[in-house]
Amino acid sequence: MAPGTAPDHDLIIVGAGLTGLSLACWLKELSQAHGQRMPNVRLLEPRTTYTNDRTWCFWDRMDHPFRELITHRWRHWQVSSGQQRAIQSSDLTPYALLPADRLYRHALACIDACQELTLEQGARVSSVEEEGSGARVITDAGQLRARAVVDTRMPASLPGSSVNGFWQVFTGLEIECRHHGYDTTTARLMDFQACPSHPCFVYLLPLDEHHLMVEWTAFRTERDNRDTRSQLEQWLDRAGINDYRVLRSESSLLPMIPMRRERGTGRVIRAGVGAGWMRAATGYHFASCQRGTRHLAEQILAANQRGQWHLRPPTLRARWLEWMDRVFLRALRRHPDRAPEWFLALFAGTTAAQMSRFMNDEPGPGDALAIAGALPPAPFLRAALS
Ligand SMILES: Cc1cc2nc3c(=O)[nH]c(=O)nc-3n(C[C@H](O)[C@H](O)[C@H](O)COP(=O)(O)OP(=O)(O)OC[C@H]3O[C@@H](n4cnc5c(N)ncnc54)[C@H](O)[C@@H]3O)c2cc1C
Incomplete structure (x- = not known):
């Protein structure tokens, strides 16, 4: 902050998606558990409403503020190609699914119940600048100052996949049908399909006897998700699942591209998929996001206690x-x-x-x-x- 300028907040979190909301919930949970004073935190998010826009899957082997919200667990998971298959089983660390709407609802209630946390929706941040001993955040409605900023936006440009890595492109449908016939205790992580130029597979989660989450996924070198929906519909047809109702759809292009993680300045640090937190080789982010936001929350509570703000990017993996x-x-x-x-x-x-x-x-x-x-x-x- 420029000398003599008072901060509006201790911390500003730019973006209230998975990373921003997880950080807010960890701050509240850890401050209560350890009797530490909560900093004054503002989250800035352009979305004005939250929808059930994705599902998070991961292996259920760690504690986090959203564990109670898991709706499905599979004790077997398999990879297959034609007649070949490899199956693994565990009751201790099942494959788990957590729908986004449950997480969003829980996190918004957590923010609502904590007077030190404020979420401003409809706020788009255009830039974040370090300023003296703090940082300045420019939004379309003006500017705000804070002792530190955690920025979870995607950067304006991402490293290309021209040399290393892929774009993981997919379209998923949650469907209801009379009887799909898949074993409801097994998550089918990858059922490889014949694609001439790149790896592609069907990802299939039987939610119960009448509901499936099914996705067509490809690892591509171009950022192109054009035909995954039609590929999925053709596959459903070939699999004999043609009398179904679509309840929800999701799609994305995720960078399976190793990214250099910036050290940050201590006052402004980047977090989330845009900061390279997602595991490039797998496209999974949820577990590292919980580990990373927990570590950041511990640092923020300690900084607030000491009155000395200097944040370091968390170590997510070896x-x-x-x-x-x-x-x-x-x-x-x-x-x-x-x-x-x-x-x-x-x-x-x-x-x-x-x-x-x-x-x-x-x-x-x-x-x-x-x-x-x-x-x-x-x-x-x-x-x-x-
Ligand atoms: C459909 C889908 C399914 C996925 N499934 C899985 C899965 O099963 N398992 C897994 O581990 N990972 C999964 N991922 C990957 C990853 O976990 C998610 O993308 C996750 O939401 C990323 O978290 P994030 O906080 O980095 O980004 P986001 O959740 O996208 O949050 C970023 C936030 O920043 C906000 N924002 C953007 N621009 C601005 C701005 N200018 N100013 C302020 N805020 C801004 C956005 O509105 C958003 O809320 C999935 C991703 C998608 C898209």
Whole structure:
């Protein structure tokens, strides 16, 4: 802040999506649990209403403020290609689904019940600037000052996938049908389909005997999601599911692209998918988001206690794991046709516990060895050395 200028807030959170709302809920939960004073926090969000725009899936193996909101858990998960399949099972760490509307409702109620948290909807931020010992946030309605800012917007430009990585593009439908016939205890994570130029698969979650969440997903080098809906509808037809009602749809293009994480200035730090928090090799973000926002909330409460604001980006995962992911993506870019073989080998050659730790960003060295041992060495050695 410029000398003599009082901040409007201790902290401003730019964007109240998964990361912004998780941070707000962690702040409230941890301040209550440890008897720490809550900072004065304002969240700025352009959306004026929240809709059920996505579902979050992850392996249910950690505590977070939204765990009670999980609606579905599958104790088996499988990867398949044609007649081949690899199945893993665990009662301890099932695959879980949390619908966005439940999370949004819970987080908005949490903010409403806490006088130190304010959510301003309909507020679009155009820029965030460091200023003296704080930061200035410019919105379309004016400017605000804070001791620190956490910015969860996507950056204006993302690194291209021209060299490394993919765009994960998908369209999903939640459908109701008379009887789909899929086993409701098994989540089908990847059922590989014949696509000539890139890996593509069907992701299918039987919600109950009459409801399915089903997605057509492709790993593409171009940012192009044009035909995934028609591909999905054709697949449903081929699978004999043609008498159904669409209850909800979701689609996206997610960057499976390794991003350099900025250190930030201590006063302004970036968070969320736009800051490279999503796991590039998997497209999963929920678990690392909970770990990252918890770590940030701990720092913010300590900064507020001390009156010294200097925030550091959280450590989300080990550096060697990020290196493994880069090698994996590089190898997959060179051999997209081998995706079914490699994913089947991964799930067949590891245990459910190893895989759930690996997918939720918390593998130990033994898990990494099991993962590496499950894959054919030559293409990965070449990718590692290139
Ligand atoms: C359909 C879909 C399904 C997904 N499924 C999964 C899944 O199953 N598992 C998983 O781990 N991940 C999943 N993801 C990936 C990831 O978890 C989500 O994208 C998640 O919402 C990202 O969190 P975020 O906070 O980074 O971004 P967002 O949740 O998008 O939040 C960013 C916020 O910033 C706001 N904003 C944008 N511009 C401005 C501005 N100028 N000023 C102020 N605010 C602004 C936005 O309105 C938004 O609310 C999915 C993503 C999508 C889109």
